[in-house]
Amino acid sequence: xxxxxxxxxxxxxxxxxxxxxxxxxxxxxxxxxxxxxxxxxxxxxxxxxxxxxxxxxxxxxxxxxxxxxxxxxxxxxxxxxxxxxxxxxxxxxxxxxxxxxxxxxxxxxxxxxxxxxxxxxxxxxxxxxxxxxxxxxxxxxxxxxxxxxxxxxxxxxxxxxxxxxxxxxxxxxxxxxxxxxxxxxxxxxxxxxxxxxxxxxxxxxxxxxxxxxxxxxxxxxxxxxxxxxxxxxxxxxxxxxxxxxxxxxxxxxxxxxxxxxxxxxxxxxxxxxxxxxxxxxxxxxxxxxxxxxxxxxxxxxxxxxxxxxxxxxxxxxxxxxxxxxxxxxxxxxxxxxxxxxxxxxxxxxxxxxxxxxxxxx
Amino acid sequence: xxxxxxxxxxxxxxxxxxxxxxxxxxxxxxxxxxxxxxxxxxxxxxxxxxxxxxxxxxxxxxxxxxxxxxxxxxxxxxxxxxxxxxxxxxxxxxxxxxxxxxxxxxxxxxxxxxxxxxxxxxxxxxxxxxxxxxxxxxxxxxxxxxxxxxxxxxxxxxxxxxxxxxxxxxxxxxxxxxxxxxxxxxxxxxxxxxxxxxxxxxxxxxxxxxxxxxxxxxxxxxxxxxxxxxxxxxxxxxxxxxxxxxxxxxxxxxxxxxxxxxxxxxxxxxxxxxxxxxxxxxxxxxxxxxxxxxxxxxxxxxxxxxxxxxxxxxxxxxxxxxxxxxxxxxxxxxxxxxxxxxxxxxxxxxxxxxxxxxxxxxxxxxxxxxxxxxxxxxxxxxxxxxxxxxxxxxxxxxxxxxxxxxxxxxxxxxxxxxxxxxxxxxxxxxxxxxxxxxxxxxxxxxxxxxxxxxxxxxxxxxxxxxxxxxxxxxxxxxxx
Numbered sequence: 040x041x042x043x044x045x046x047x048x049x050x051x052x053x054x055x056x057x058x059x060x061x062x063x064x065x066x067x068x069x070x071x072x073x074x075x076x077x078x079x080x081x082x083x084x085x086x087x088x089x090x091x092x093x094x095x096x097x098x099x100x101x102x103x104x105x106x107x108x109x110x111x112x113x114x115x116x117x118x119x120x121x122x123x124x125x126x127x128x129x130x131x132x133x134x135x136x137x138x139x140x141x142x143x144x145x146x147x148x149x150x151x152x153x154x155x156x157x158x159x160x161x162x163x164x165x166x167x168x169x170x171x172x173x174x175x176x177x178x179x180x181x182x183x184x185x186x187x188x189x190x191x192x193x194x195x196x197x198x199x200x201x202x203x204x205x206x207x208x209x210x211x212x213x214x215x216x217x218x219x220x221x222x223x224x225x226x227x228x229x230x231x232x233x234x235x236x237x238x239x240x241x242x243x244x245x246x247x248x249x250x251x252x253x254x255x256x257x258x259x260x261x262x263x264x265x266x267x268x269x270x271x272x273x274x275x276x277x278x279x280x281x282x283x284x285x286x287x288x289x290x291x292x293x294x295x296x297x298x299x300x301x302x303x304x305x306x307x308x309x310x311x312x313x314x315x316x317x318x319x320x321x322x323x324x325x326x327x328x329x330x331x332x333x334x335x336x337x338x339x340x341x342x343x344x345x346x347x348x349x350x351x352x353x354x355x356x357x358x359x360x361x362x363x364x365x366x367x368x369x370x371x372x373x374x375x376x377x378x379x380x381x382x383x384x385x386x387x388x389x390x391x392x393x394x395x396x397x398x399x400x
Numbered sequence: 401x402x403x404x405x406x407x408x409x410x411x412x413x414x415x416x417x418x419x420x421x422x423x424x425x426x427x428x429x430x431x432x433x434x435x436x437x438x439x440x441x442x443x444x445x446x447x448x449x450x451x452x453x454x455x456x457x458x459x460x461x462x463x464x465x466x467x468x469x470x471x472x473x474x475x476x477x478x479x480x481x482x483x484x485x486x487x488x489x490x491x492x493x494x495x496x497x498x499x500x501x502x503x504x505x506x507x508x509x510x511x512x513x514x515x516x517x518x519x520x521x522x523x524x525x526x527x528x529x530x531x532x533x534x535x536x537x538x539x540x541x542x543x544x545x546x547x548x549x550x551x552x553x554x555x556x557x558x559x560x561x562x563x564x565x566x567x568x569x570x571x572x573x574x575x576x577x578x579x580x581x582x583x584x585x586x587x588x589x590x591x592x593x594x595x596x597x598x599x600x601x602x603x604x605x606x607x608x609x610x611x612x613x614x615x616x617x618x619x620x621x622x623x624x625x626x627x628x629x630x631x632x633x634x635x636x637x638x639x640x641x642x643x644x645x646x647x648x649x650x651x652x653x654x655x656x657x658x659x660x661x662x663x664x665x666x667x668x669x670x671x672x673x674x675x676x677x678x679x680x681x682x683x684x685x686x687x688x689x690x691x692x693x694x695x696x697x698x699x700x701x702x703x704x705x706x707x708x709x710x711x712x713x714x715x716x717x718x719x720x721x722x723x724x725x726x727x728x729x730x731x732x733x734x735x736x737x738x739x740x741x742x743x744x745x746x747x748x749x750x751x752x753x754x755x756x757x758x759x760x761x762x763x764x765x766x767x768x769x770x771x772x773x774x775x776x777x778x779x780x781x782x783x784x785x786x787x788x789x790x791x792x793x794x795x796x797x798x799x800x801x802x803x804x805x806x807x808x809x810x811x812x813x814x815x816x817x818x819x820x821x822x823x824x825x826x827x828x829x830x831x832x833x834x835x836x837x838x839x840x841x842x843x844x845x846x847x848x849x850x851x852x853x854x855x856x857x858x859x860x861x862x863x864x865x866x867x868x869x870x871x872x873x874x875x876x877x878x879x880x
Contacts, residue, residue, distance in 0.1 A: 136627070170660035177658035186626055186663070191650050197616050198651060201623015208579070208605065208629060231616025238611070393661035394695050396719040398747070 077291040081354040087129065087286045088346045089364055091121035094145040095343055096372045097154055098317075101144065101161055105321045109380060110161045113190075114175050117145035119316040122342035123248055124149040126289025127216055130297050136206075138186040138199040139218035141176040142248075142315075146218065150183040154375035164382035171385040172393065193226030195219065196245070200232040203243035203306075214300045215243040222253025224267050230274075233306065237274040240305035244296045245271070247308065248283065250315040255327040267310035276306050283311030284340045314340070402487035403452045404473040407461070410439065410446045413676050413728050417441040418466045419474060428456045430477055437463070437474070442561060442732060443593045454479050457487045548710070548745060555736035563705035563737055564594050564670075564726065567712035568632060570742070572602050575630065578716055581608040581621060582634030582671075591636045592672060592731055618644030618669070622651045625667040625721075632716060635671035638687045638725065644669075645690075652721035653696030668715045670724035673701070674766065674816050677729065678860060681852035686817035688764070691723040692793045692826065698747055699793040701725040703768040705735035707791050710745030718747060725793075727766045750797035752804065756784035759874045760804040762827055763814040764790040767865070770846070771814045774870035783878055793823060798830045805831060809840035810877040814870055819847040841877035846870050 079087065098116040105114045117124075120142075128149045131137075139146045147157050152168065160167025160178050168178040176190040186202060189195040199217025206213040223229065224247050236243050247267040251258050258265050268278030277299070281292040289311065296307035314336045318325040325333075350356040407417065418440040424430065430450045437448045457478035461468055468474065476487045558566070572578045579602075584591045586599040586609040599607040610617040614635065621631040635641040641648065652665045674686035691699045698720055702708040708726070715722040737743070753768065754775050763771040768789050775785040786804050790796065805811045811831060813824035824845035831843055849863045 138623075168660065169658055169662070172660050173658040179655070179659040179663050181662050186623075187655070187659070189651070191646055194619060194646060194651055197619020197647065198623035198626065200616075201620040201625070202627050203623075204620050205624040205627035205629050208624070228613075228615045228619060231611075231613035232620065234611060234613065235616060235620060393657045393659075395698070396656065396664045398714075398718045398720070400719075 077287045079287050079290075079349070081350075081356070083129070084346050084350050084354060085356070085364075087122075087125055088343065088350060088361070089368065090125045090128075090149060091286065091343045091346065092365065092368045093154070093371065094118075094121045094125070094148050096368050097148060097158070097375065098144060100372045100376050101158065102317070102321065104158075104162065104376060104379070110175070111163065112174055113141065114161065114321045115142040115319065116317045116321075117142055117315070119336065119342075120248060120250060120283070120311075120313045121145060122286040122289055123246065123283045123311045123313050124218075126283075126286040127244075127246060127293045129286070129290045130293035131214065131216060134184060134211075134213050135297070136184045136186055136199070136202045136213060136215045137218070138195045138202060138215065139188070140192060140195055140220060140223055141188070141190050142220070143176065143178065143188045147178055147180070147183075147185055147188075150180065150185040152178075152180050152183050152185060154371055155378040158375035158379035159382050162379040162382070163384065164379060165385045165389070166378065166382040170389060170393075172389065193219065193223040193228050196223065196226070196229045197232045199245075200236050200241060200243055203236065203241035203300075204239070207239065207241050212301060213242065214297050215241075216246060216297075217243055218246045218248060220253060221247060221249040221251070221258050221262065221267060222256075224249075224270060225253070225262060229270075233271050233274045233276055236306040237271070237276050240303060242300040242303070243306045244293070244300050245276075245306060245308045247310045248313055249310055250313050252315070252319065252327065254319045255323065255325075257327065268308055271306070271308045276308055278308035278310065280310045280312060283313035284342045285345060286342060402457065402479060402482060403454070403477045405436065405448070405450075405475040405477060407468045407470050407472045407474050408439065408446075408448055409470045410441055410444055413732070414441055414443075414470060415732065416467050416469045419461050419463055419468050420445065422459060422463045423447075424456045426456055426459055430454055430456050442559065448474075450477065452477050452479075454482070457482070457485070548751075549738040549740060549743065553738040553740060556739050557734050558705045558709075558737040559732055559734050560702075560705045560708045560726070561592070561594055561731040563709035563735075564712055565596055565598070567709045568595070568716070569598060569601060571713055571716040572598070572606060575716075577628065578630045578632065579606040579608060580632040580634060581610055581617060583610055583612055583636050585609060585634050590634075592728060594726075594731070595634065614640045614643040615647065618647040619651065621667055621669075622647050622665060622721075625652070625665045626655065626663050628666075630666045630668075630716060632668045632670060635669065637683060637728075638671055638673040639683050639685050641669065641671070641687070648691075648697075648721070648723070649694055653694050656720070657696060664719045665721045666719045668712070668718075668722045668724055670712070670715075671726060672728040672731070673725035674727055675729075675848075675853060675860075675864060678855060678857065679853075680855045684853035686815070686848065687723075688725055688793050688815065689817050689822045689826075691725075692796075692823060693821075694794075696721065697794060698722045699725065700747060700791065701727075701765040701793055702791055703730065703753075703765055703789050705733070706737040706743075707745060707751070707789070709737055710743050711747060711791065713742075713744045714747050717744070722747075725765060730766055745791075748792045748795045748797055750800040751789045751791055752786060752800065753789045754785065754787040756786035756808070758784045758808055759810040759812065759878055760786045760788060760801065760808045761812055761814060761870065761874065762788045762790065762801055762824075764793065764823065765816075767814040767816055770865050770867050770870050773867045774814075774874060777867065777871050778874055781875075781880075783874060783880065785874055790823070796826065796830075798827075798834060801827060802831065802834045805835045806838045809838055810874075811835075811839070812844045812846060812870065812873045812877060814846045814865060816848045816864060819845060819850055822847055841879065844873045844877055846873055 098118045104110045124145050156168045163171045178188045199215050203215035268280045282288040299307045420438040420440045422437050434450045435447045454477040458476045461474040478487050585595040586607040589596045621633040655663050675684040700711050761771045771787045778785050828843045846865045846869050
């Protein structure tokens with residue numbers, strides 16, 4: 040693909056960068072049978088369906104538990120954006136690191152973290168990934184190479200570049216998948232990181248999840264350059280705009296970007312054009328957009344429905360099979376909620392642990 | 401009229417340098433802008449340019465001379481029509497007009513004369529003082545009393561600068577995961593020459609020059625540490641770390657707790673902290689109290705070269721984020737350092753630097769220079785002060801302080817930082833709880849004044865603590 044060598048060109052060139060929700064061009068394109076549209080095998084679509092549905096159902100359950108007062112504080116749901124992280128993970132290999140901001144539940148599930156541990160962290164219980172001390176925005180798994188979960192907008196971009204620095208230092212062939220939103224993409228440290236990543240040819244893929252709203256401010260109102268794939272141009276970092284609602288286009292672009300980074304050519308930017316159905320956080324009434332805009336996206340461009348339709352119509356998967364998958368996912372999610380509700384709160388002694396590591400251990 | 405060429409200061413804190421080379425010889429005609437000589441300090445090499453016209457009448461300091469104090473006449477330029485052979489040093493106008501005085505030379509320090517030399521140049525002992533050249537304490541009473549290495553260990557006189565460099569080099573030899581990054585650390589050899597020769601030994605992969613982007617490279621350092629490397633992040637000064645403080649606090653200090661103990665962050669943030677000399681409010685801030693406030697961090701602020709070395713090695717090995725606060729004025733100071741293959745000191749232990757029974761003086765870093773001079777002055781007046789060097793600010797070794805205060809019943813604290821919520825305030829609060837019944841007087845704090853650091857020389861002196869203030873406070877708590 041040219042995109043790797045020629046910043047600003049490649050598949051992104053044809054995609055409109057318009058942010059008008061009514062037109063939703065990037066999603067509309069996805070429904071046209073483009074001749075060069077990457078295809079998934081039956082197994083790949085089944086995998087994507089299961090993984091995305093798990094995130095969707097998990098997040099719906101989290102929203103429910105939040106409403107019941109079982110989850111406190113902040114809770115940012117990933118509903119609508121599932122194709123981004125699943126497509127990325129389908130192109131990465133074990134050992135590649137993942138780091139993101141605070142809308143992180145989907146990334147954790149995509150990395151293979153246990154839904155019980157994630158949900159129990161949301162409810163602040165001892166079985167949570169951070170033993171109840173992190174919460175929604177602060178979870179990690181060294182085992183799954185998931186490095187958070189960061190609550191300061193943009194901070195994960197420098198940190199993710201640091202993960203890539205470590206990969207480069209150790210020459211271990213790993214790639215750091217560093218996610219941020221369209222809001223974080225305006226932070227200064229993002230560009231400091233772009234500069235050093237390009238300068239030192241660090242193996243990092245920057246995934247900008249453009250869900251059109253930074254909290255309650257639309258991209259057009261916050262960004263002078265709304266084509267985020269061009270944000271690395273002055274550092275010579277190639278970038279693409281990608282239909283982030285279609286898991287197939289995501290995976291294809293991800294493969295290209297990850298290969299670029301892994302082969303020693305340095306960083307790569309993917310602008311994932313996506314959409315979040317829910318508010319910024321649970322307390323957001325989302326008055327900055329119309330209900331019609333949201334329902335149009337849900338009805339016409341839902342990433343999970345697209346795969347479901349393909350499975351039924353293209354791959355000939357019996358509906359009963361999909362219902363069985365739905366039931367299995369619900370069961371997993373319900374079990375996580377059950378665990379997260381009944382697991383005890385942390386022992387009071389936990390207040391004083393994990394502040395410093397023992398230097399002599 | 402003949403003009404003296406004076407030994408120039410290449411930086412606000414330079415006190416002496418080496419006259420490396422003369423590029424003109426006696427009798428040469430001199431034009432304004434001609435390069436006369438090359439001057440070397442431990443930090444840099446610079447050229448001395450002529451600002452006057454005439455003839456180089458006499459070279460007063462031969463090339464290759466080391467330890468030439470700033471403002472010493474090094475040559476004389478004869479004016480037009482003057483007989484170059486008849487000019488004399490001191491006859492010329494001093495180009496910078498400040499007069500100044502020769503800073504103590506290493507020889508003076510070695511003979512223990514530095515203390516006498518510095519006050520002699522002042523208008524009087526009671527006047528507010530700038531931080532004069534910190535003396536190397538050579539009298540027996542000022543030897544550290546806590547043995548941290550065998551008594552018969554050979555000692556090597558080392559500057560704080562060399563000690564820090566040696567600590568990093570030793571740890572980098574020991575552990576391939578240790579690397580240093582920051583502005584000018586590699587090819588330039590360190591803005592303050594702390595990383596001198598590290599690039600040559602360890603290569604560009606482990607001695608990494610960064611662009612001037614503190615926020616970004618601090619975050620990259622923290623990310624690398626979360627992935628298991630052991631970065632040493634050098635800030636050219638801690639003032640610039642303000643740009644990076646989000647990563648120091650939110651990313652480095654809190655992640656272990658927020659991850660339920662999964663992700664440690666073995667990183668050292670180091671660089672000069674606090675006031676240098678005449679660098680103004682934005683380059684003079686003492687951040688000891690700021691970082692001291694944060695759980696999840698360790699904070700070290702050494703005074704001597706030996707503590708700098710032993711504690712920096714400990715900091716690099718520590719699995720936690722460590723703030724290592726150095727001081728530009730101390731970089732060039734020499735102290736005995738034990739000659740041991742692997743000299744590592746414990747973090748979190750204060751040192752009784754001088755024993756005494758009448759009053760406890762608690763300080764750290766450059767504050768120790770005021771404390772020790774004051775102790776000497778007090779001794780001459782019959783008051784024996786016990787001087788404690790905290791060395792580590794967090795975790796703070798209150799035990800050593802409390803033990804001393806139980807003996808003396810009186811305490812004062814000395815720091816260059818601001819008074820409100822400072823390190824002194826913390827010590828006062830701890831003594832209220834742990835030594836209330838032993839106190840015979842209120843604990844007093846000597847601090848920098850509660851103002852942004854001024855630039856003017858006289859105002860800067862007024863803004864910093866003085867030995868006289870420390871002496872007065874000590875006498876006051878002794879009701880003398």
